[in-house]
Amino acid sequence: MSEKIYFNTSQKFSVKKSLINLTTRLHHTIAPKHAEKTARKLLLTPARAKPKNAEPTGLVKGEVQSKEGTLKTYALGEGPVWVLAHGWSGSASQFYPLMQHIASKGFTALAYDHPGHGQSGGVYGHIPAFVHGLEAILDSVDEVAGLVAHSMGSASSIECHHQKLVGKPFLLIAPVLDYLENLFGSVARSGYSMKLFNAVVSEIEEQYRYPIQSVDPYNKLTLRSAATIIVHDEGDKFAKFSVSERAASEMDKVKLVATQGQGHGRVMKCSEVMQSFDELIAN
Template sequence: MLLDLAKLTLNLTPDSLALRLVDALASRTQRPPLDQVQRDAINQAQPLRYGTLASHTAWCWGEGPLVLLVHGWNGRAAQMAPLASHIAEQGYRAVALDITGHGDSPGARTQWQFFRSDLLQLLRALEQDIHTLIGHSAGALAMMAARYTGEVEASRYACICAPSHPFPPIEVIRRKLAPRPAVIQRYQALIAEQLGASWDDMQAGAFYRGLSEKTLLIYDQDDRIVSHQEGDKLSGLMPTAQLLKTQGYGHTRILTAAEVKAALTEFVSA
C-alpha cells in the first residue's frame, strides 16, 4: 500500500519533490537481529563512544596496529564482530563502528555522507593510523570514496562484496518505485555529491584506481545484490590486487565464511 501510494505520488509531483520523496524512502534503515555468534563476539568487545556529544557507538577488540571494519547499508557492527574478534587475536586493535541509523548508533535513517563523516569522526576519537580498512558492501564503497577524496589513508584495503559504484540502491528504487528517468538522474547526482565524485567517474571505478597488491577483493558467486563480476571489473583496474571468490554464501553470510576469515587474517598479517 505504501509503495503504491509512493509510486502514484512520484508520478504526480515535480522532479524536485519526487527526488525528496525518493531520498526519504531510500534513506530508511533496518536493524538486523544479532545471532548468537555475533552476540558472543560483541560481548567480548569494549564499547567506544564517538561523534558529536559521543552519541555514536563503536566496538573495540585487542591492542596493536589498527584494523577498522565498516559494515554495509542496513548492516551493523555486530555482523563484522566475529571477524574483528579473530583479527584482534592475531595481535591487532580491531574496531567496528555502527554508522548513523545502524546498530547501537542513533537514527532511523542514513545517508552515504554519514558513512564518510562517521568514519572520520571515529578516526579522530581513535587517534591512531590505520593499518587495514575492511569494508562490506556499501561500507566498502564509502571507505574507498573517503580514500579517493584524501580523507582516509590505510596501509591495506579489503573490500567484501563492494560495488564499483552505488548502483544497488538505484536498482532497488527502479524496481520498487519506478520513478521517471529525470528523477533517477537527480538521485544519482545527490549520491555522487555525498560521495565526492561525479556519477560517471564513480561508474568508471574512480574510487578503486591507484591501488596495488595491498588490496584484497572478496566476492561470492551467489550474491544477488552485488555480482561477483564486480570483482572482475575492479581487478581490471587493479591488476595486482588479490581477488577471492567464494560460493554458496550470498551477500551477507559471506562474512561468516571460514575461507574469508583465513584470507583476511593472512592479508592483514602479511
C-alpha cells in the first residue's frame, strides 16, 4: 500500500481519497495507539520488489550486518569500489545492467538491498534506516571510488556524512532532491490523515534522534566539492525534473543529463547513465 501512496501523483478529487481521509482521522481519534501502529505498517513498509533483471555472470552475493539488520550485497567485477543505492520499494537487481558496465571498466560494482527491501532484513524503510544501511556498507569496504544512487537512495546518500564519501563523485539517477516536499505532498494527495502521518514521523524522529526537518538533500548537495552528474527523465512522474534542472543551474559541480521516454525506473539502465559513469571516471 505504501507504494501506492508515495507514487500517487493524481491531483484530482476522488471519493476514495475522501474516504481514506475520513477513516484515518476517525481511527486516530478513537484509537490513537492502534492507528499509529497501523500507520507505521502502511506508510513505512516498502514493497518487496522481485528481481528486475537477470543476474549477471560472476555476481558475488554477501551479507553485511547493520543497525537495521542483515543487508544483502551483490558485487561484480574487480578494482576500486563504486557503491550503488536503490530507491524506495526497489532492489539491487535494478542496477544489474549498470553493474555490468561498471565492471567492464575495471571497477567493482557493489550494490545492496536497503533495510526492508529485496532480500535484506528489517521491516520498515525511511531515511534514517537508509542512512544507517549505507553507513554499514561503507564500513565494510576499505575505499570507495564513487557512488551511484536512484530516487530516494539519492536523498539518503546525500544525507550520509560518512568520511569515505567525502570528495567522491556521485551519479544520481532520478533523484528526489526536494525530499520533504515530495514526501508530504504524496501523503497529502493520497488523502491520508496528515495528523496521523505526523505522529508516525515524530516517533521515528524520537527513536533515531533524526529531525525530519533536517533532511535537506538539495541544499546539502550544494556543499559537496566533488563532481555530481544527474541523469533525469523530463517526463518523470515521481521525482521532479525541474528540481534537478534548478540544481544544475545553481551548482557549479552539478551537471544534468536529460532523457526522454525513460520514466522513473527505466532510466536506470539507459545509455545516458552508462555514458555519465564513463564521464565521471574519465575526469
